[in-house]
Amino acid sequence: MNKLDEFIIMVKRIGELTDASNFSLRERASCIPNRRAEDVADVIFDYRRVKEKSTPRIKELIERCRANAMACERIRGEQERDILLRQYALELEAIRAVLPTIAAQAAIEIGVIAREMIP
Numbered sequence: 283m284n285k286l287d288e289f290i291i292m293v294k295r296i297g298e299l300t301d302a303s304n305f306s307l308r309e310r311a312s313c314i315p316n317r318r319a320e321d322v323a324d325v326i327f328d329y330r331r332v333k334e335k336s337t338p339r340i341k342e343l344i345e346r347c348r349a350n351a352m353a354c355e356r357i358r359g360e361q362e363r364d365i366l367l368r369q370y371a372l373e374l375e376a377i378r379a380v381l382p383t384i385a386a387q388a389a390i391e392i393g394v395i396a397r398e399m400i401p
Contacts, residue, residue, distance in 0.1 A: 284391055285384055285387035285388045285390075285391050286388040286391045286392060288384055288388070289381075289384045289385055289387075289388035292377050292380075292381060292384060295373075295377065296374070296377060299370050299373065299374050300374070307370060308367065308370065311363045311366040311367050311370070312363060312367075314359040314360075314362050314363040314366070315356045315357075315359030315360045315362075315363055316356070316359070317359065318355040318356060318358060318359035318362075319352045319353075319355050319356040319359065321355065322348065322351045322352045322355045323348070323352055325348065325351075
């Protein structure tokens with residue numbers, strides 16, 4: 283792979299990592315905590331086993347368990363999101379570190395191509 287192709291790939295990846303659209307990598311990562319909590323919220327508890335004992339206290343306990351599970355999943359989702367965003371940031375820093383060198387080499391290749399076009 284020549285340096286021009288490498289430069290183009292890096293610029294595309296920078297675009298993916300810094301895109302602010304609704305389907306960007308950052309946007310998807312930021313949705314992880316809510317998505318995990320909503321998954322737990324969608325759980326339907328079966329009251330049939332406790333039908334005779336289905337007192338308000340039991341229903342309250344079930345709702346508290348569900349709320350607790352949602353909170354735990356939200357925390358796990360936040361941790362997952364933070365790890366993912368940290369990985370994206372590290373990748374951007376790595377690209378930033380080598381981009382000037384690759385850009386300079388790509389510019390030289392473009393000059394060579396341009397000179398080859400002149401008869």
